[in-house]
Amino acid sequence: MHQIGKSIAALAALAAALPAAAASPQPWQLNMTPGVTETAQAAYSMHMIMLWICVVIGVLVFGAMGVAMFRFRKSKGAVPDTTLVHSTKVEVIWTVVPVLILVVMAWPATKYLIAAADVRNAEMTVKITGYQWKWRYEILDYKGIEQPVNFVSSLDVDSNRARQGLKDPADVQVDGVNTYLLNVDRELVLPTDTKIRFVITADDVIHAWWVPALGWKQDAIPGFINEAWTNIREPGVYRGQCAELCGKDHGFMPIVVRAVPRAEFEQELVKMGGTLPDTAAIAQAPAAPASAPSSGR
């Protein structure tokens, strides 16, 4: 009894640790994680659907090859059937069946893609600007109110020392998790359960903003403003990196998002000099709806 109780407790602890596992890469990790947003879940589902379809097709095709190589070898006295060179029937089948499989794949992919493209009804807008080699974050508005938050986030001191050989990369840790090259001096704090719209651009060369747990990456292009959105379901610290070659320190401009419950976020926001709806109401200054940055050019 006692034993079982212990195992259950261990399992529960493991399950509790799982969301955290999605937050940063694990040693020997083999697969994509489902992440903490709808978009990440969609990417994960599509990935798994595709993977299994490919595995099944692979088993069939390589299986047939294996059988052929085993049964039809000259050393076993196989005589070639030189008339087997054409068959309209099977050729039609192996053209049409793949088309049907593709339709099966395209259907959910289309559905998810349409959902991912819908940036309407966001409660908050964050502007991200890529620089060689750091990120600038500006919280433009929250609940329709303009916000003054604007800061730069770059590689943390420990990682920076380790990359210069002044520290062992293995010793760069936060709470026992290795954060070498995945930690910053200032995190981007975001609320959970809030649809957040990002406008993304760059100042010098092209970068790409990517946090795997959020499920997408989006290029940051000088002279362009790209849009994306997220809605984080679980509080946590989510780590990512620049995903477009941007020069010598491309590997050294990480991204850290700390997602916290809304109430906590609002406290943080006020600390950063932001304004909340109720305080705004008191001040009798209903801010004009933030002028939406135009998408495209």
Next chain:
Amino acid sequence: MAHATTHTHDDAHHDEKPQGFLDRWVFTTNHKDIGTLYLVFSFIMFIIGGAMSGVIRLELFQPGLQWVAPEFFNQMTTMHALVMIFGGVMPAFVGLANWMIPLQIGAPDMALPRMNNWSFWILPFAFFLLLLTLVLPGGGPAGGWTLYPPLSLQGGYNVAFVIFAIHLMGISSIMGAINIIATILNMRAPGMDLLKMPLFTWTWLITAFLLIAVMPVLAGAVTMLLTDKFFGTSFFNAAGGGDPVMFQHIFWFFGHPEVYIMILPAFGIVSEIIPTFSRKPLFGYQAMVYATASIAFLSFIVWAHHMFTVGMPLGGQLYFMYATMLIAVPTGVKVFNWVATMWRGSMTFETPMLWSIAFVILFTIGGFSGLMLAIVPADYQYHDTYFVVAHFHYVLVTGSLFSIIAAVYYWWPKWTGRMYSEFWGKFHFWWTMVFVNLLFFPQHFLGLAGMPRRIPDYNVAFADFNMISSIGAFGMLITPFMMFVILWHSKKHGVKAEQVSWEGAKGLEWTVPSPAPHHTFTTPPKIDDRMLAHGDVAH
């Protein structure tokens, strides 16, 4: 149709090779010698490009920066790719085309032999310029082989050198392609109808059209980079009203057909080898030809699948996703046809067959990951990670490169008149199989766990698979030397090869002696349909 051109001099001195080194190799107009030159050149480039990948994998062996600075690391990835693609794979296929197309269609030589000489001799100069950048102030190009601005324009002198080198490679490729088209369309022996041609010749005919269509596009794109950098234009400079994403569209309009330029001839090669060692004609010959043509057509209309994260409109993303997925259909047809060729055959597993079978399996794995990459919602995660690096190495290394190695083993007896050691050929194969998969398979996991590509250093969680991958790379690095020794030994001490060096081999190339004389088919051969792999057009 101008079949075999008239030849005024008599056949007796036809096997005389020019004596001096200069006459034999530098001024040569002989398709076989030029083919050899191309193959030797590409072999050297594979070693140079391989050495560069060795530097990359050495730095990635462990977390932390141990061996090279990030600037130099980026130069290595960029140069590795340029050298492998334009110096390794493409010239190897052109070399095989030079050697084999005239032999396969019963032509005495290429249609434009002098231009042929020039096409080749441009290449050493182009690559001299390209490699020279490594020792220039500021070093070599470091913006990735895709040369995306504005980053690529941050380079120093190397920008001009690289662009000029690319222009030269383009000129060489276009001339080579014109020559191949002219040869295939005009110089086939009487009776060698288009639909009797061997598949290697067919795939090269289609590839040559792709080359002529897209190399000028690349030349245009890099010329715009050049004027942006040095002459004050703003094609790709947003501050001057230009558009950096336009470069990506133009580049990939070249780049996607380019990847098919590197794989269609490979399809042709395995379509020759698998029937030979299955002792059975290729299944669905015509379907193979049509599938090749439709892949070539589709390759022009899918380019933006490399750009799903640049911020395209929804409609554009959907279109490029659907179009890309469609390519799986003709590609599938090819794989099914190869399997059906083996079915009810009488198979043996000599070295070329082993490489071809591995090609079918591993290329298909690369195709699977390609299909996964086409799915936009998932590509939002895969894009620019090691998953992509794994994908394109499965299609380029275990695809294109394996087919080249298979072709060399397959036609070697015809070229040199000697057999190589089957034992060592198989040893080379199995060695490569182990290490190439150690090298590239774990990269799928790295990408899925979140490791971006083109980074010189990484989080400790990625350490284990990176180390395995690097061990695979070190095992791979010695394979060119292994192959060299096997072939050198064969050339010096190999058993004499017969005219038909493989029991099931069919096609005109096996109707000339081994080694193939310096001049062949000076009078067009009489075509005997039973000697052709595809003489019977009924199928």
